Amino acid sequence: MTVHEAVGLVLQSAAQGVGGEIFVLDMGKSVRIVDVAKQLIELSGLRPEIDIEIKYTGLRSGEKLFEELNYDTENMVTTEHPKIMRFQGAPLPYHILNEGLNAILENGANLDANQVKLEFQKLAPEYKPFFTTS
Numbered sequence: 001m002t003v004h005e006a007v008g009l010v011l012q013s014a015a016q017g018v019g020g021e022i023f024v025l026d027m028g029k030s031v032r033i034v035d036v037a038k039q040l041i042e043l044s045g046l047r048p049e050i051d052i053e054i055k056y057t058g059l060r061s062g063e064k065l066f067e068e069l070n071y072d073t074e075n076m077v078t079t080e081h082p083k084i085m086r087f088q089g090a091p092l093p094y095h096i097l098n099e100g101l102n103a104i105l106e107n108g109a110n111l112d113a114n115q116v117k118l119e120f121q122k123l124a125p126e127y128k129p130f131f132t133t134s
Contacts, residue, residue, distance in 0.1 A: 001027060012081050022087040024069055024076060071126040097123060 013023040038048040046052055070076060074089035100123040108116055117129035
């Protein structure tokens, strides 16, 4: 996807939104990074593994092989644009959200950071907090 295409899709997403939606741009088929590297080398007029070595380093800390775009409770639905999808999920009922947030507000001063994260996780089970050790 070129920068021009990406900007156009972002602007079209903004024009479709009314507030609070999450849009996803269809990036097309997955491509292996080694194939991208080889293609860039060739487009530079060079030969992979002859003129430029490709080194395989493995995953580094924090890197993933797969990125989850949505939670199990969310579905992607089409929009007016064929390359733009919108997440659709069932919102948490207002009274449950309000009660949960008020409980956190009232008790927050007595909780450590990890306990506060666990309270938020009760409201959003998909939330996977990073717990601190101290």
